[in-house]
Amino acid sequence: xxxxxxxxxxxxxxxxxxxxxxxxxxxxxxxxxWYQQTPGQGLQFLFEYFSETxxxxxxFPGRFSGRQFSNSRSEMNVSxxxxxxxxxxxxxSSLGLVGQETQYFGPGTRLLVL
Amino acid sequence: xxxxxxxxxxxxVSEGASLELRCNYSYGATPYLxWYVQSPGQGLQLLLKYFxxxxxxxxxxxxxxxxxRSQSSFNLRKPSVHWSDAAEYFCAVGAGNNDMRFxxxxxxxxxx
Numbered sequence: 001x002x003x004x005x006x007x008x009x010x011x012x013x014x015x016x017x018x019x020x021x022x023x024x025x026x027x028x029x030x031x032x033x034w035y036q037q038t039p040g041q042g043l044q045f046l047f048e049y050f051s052e053t054x055x056x057x058x059x060f061p062g063r064f065s066g067r068q069f070s071n072s073r074s075e076m077n078v079s080x081x082x083x084x085x086x087x088x089x090x091x092x093s094s095l096g097l098v099g100q101e102t103q104y105f106g107p108g109t110r111l112l113v114l
Numbered sequence: 115x116x117x118x119x120x121x122x123x124x125x126x127v128s129e130g131a132s133l134e135l136r137c138n139y140s141y142g143a144t145p146y147l148x149w150y151v152q153s154p155g156q157g158l159q160l161l162l163k164y165f166x167x168x169x170x171x172x173x174x175x176x177x178x179x180x181x182x183r184s185q186s187s188f189n190l191r192k193p194s195v196h197w198s199d200a201a202e203y204f205c206a207v208g209a210g211n212n213d214m215r216f217x218x219x220x221x222x223x224x225x226x
Contacts, residue, residue, distance in 0.1 A: 004157070033214070043204065043216040056213065090157055099208030100146060105157035 001026055004093050004106035012112045018079040021109045025072050025093030031055075032074040033098050034066060037088040037108070046089075048098045049074055055097060078111075086113045116141035116207045120217035127195050128225045135190040135220050137205030146208035147188040149179055152219075153201045161203075164188065175199070200224045 005024045013019050025032050034046040045058040049068035066076040072093070078085055088110050092103035117140045127133055139145055146165050150158040162173025169181040179190045188205060205217040 035216075042218045045214060088155075092158075098214045101208075102148070102160055102163055103214070104160065105150070107157045108155075110155070 001028075004091055004104055006089075006091050006106040006109050008109060009107065010110050010112075012114060013081050014114050015081055015083060017081050018077060019081060019111060020075055020077045021089055021091075021111075023074045023076075023091030023093075023106060025074070025091075026104055029093035029095055029104075030072055031094045031097055031101070032068055032072060033092045033094075033103065034074070034076050035090040035092065036060075037090055038086075043090070045098075046076065050097055081113045083113050086111060116145060116209050116213065116215050118205050118207045118215050118217040120203075120205055120220050122220045123218070124221045124223065126223040126225060129197050130194050133190075133192045133195045133199070133222070135203050135205075135222070137188045137190065137217060138186055139188065139205075139207045140186065141207055141209060143209070144183070147179075147181060148206040148208065149173065149177070149188070149190045150204045150206060150216075151175075151201045152204065158204060161190070195222075195224055197224045197226065 007022045031050045033048040036044045048056045052068045063079045068074045088108045090108045091106045094101040094103045119138045148163045149161040152158045161177050162171050164171050164181045202219045202221050204219045208214045
């Protein structure tokens with residue numbers, strides 16, 4: 001089976017712009033979660049989608065949003081980018097809900113905001 | 115809510131030496147426990163997991179971990195470290211409330 005894929009792998013944006021990241025889960029997986037990883041804050045949970053519904057959300061501002069499509073592919077969007085949004089954004093998929101199933105991670109999208 | 119503590123930010127061991135990475139968790143019930151490894155610029159790879167049953171679990175790359183309920187710990191061990199094991203290691207705790215918490219990570223350096 002193919003693993004979790006994320007596109008693009010690298011992005012450079014400027015402050016105020018918006019960005020959309022894409023994640024394709026492992027075939028058959030219905031849960032997709034997003035994490036932000038930075039040197040200072042570590043791995044922080046953004047949100048989880050399961051069967052096209054957001055099931056859980058971390059402590060991030062409303063500028064961070066996401067969605068999941070019927071084929072389980074997911075996108076996350078960050079609007080009005082700030083310098084502090086520079087990070088590695090990781091997507092993970094699992095058969096079931098976060099916390100109860102093994103999550104499989106993609107390689108990440110590295111976002112640099114200038 | 116559950117939490118995870120990895121007390122060691124950075125550990126250095128010599129190649130061939132044994133390794134133990136510590137992980138302590140806080141959760142009211144029996145948690146789902148995971149260890150992941152991350153190489154620079156990469157995503158996380160699952161090393162092993164504990165859901166129930168035998169408290170000593172074997173993982174990939176020769177790693178094992180032991181769940182000790184009395185100590186709320188899930189330490190990762192490897193009897194002989196290889197240079198390719200240099201990476202960052204994350205302990206994670208899952209609960210039945212759609213929540214997953216990761217520790218801050220332990221960076222492992224392997225000396226030749």
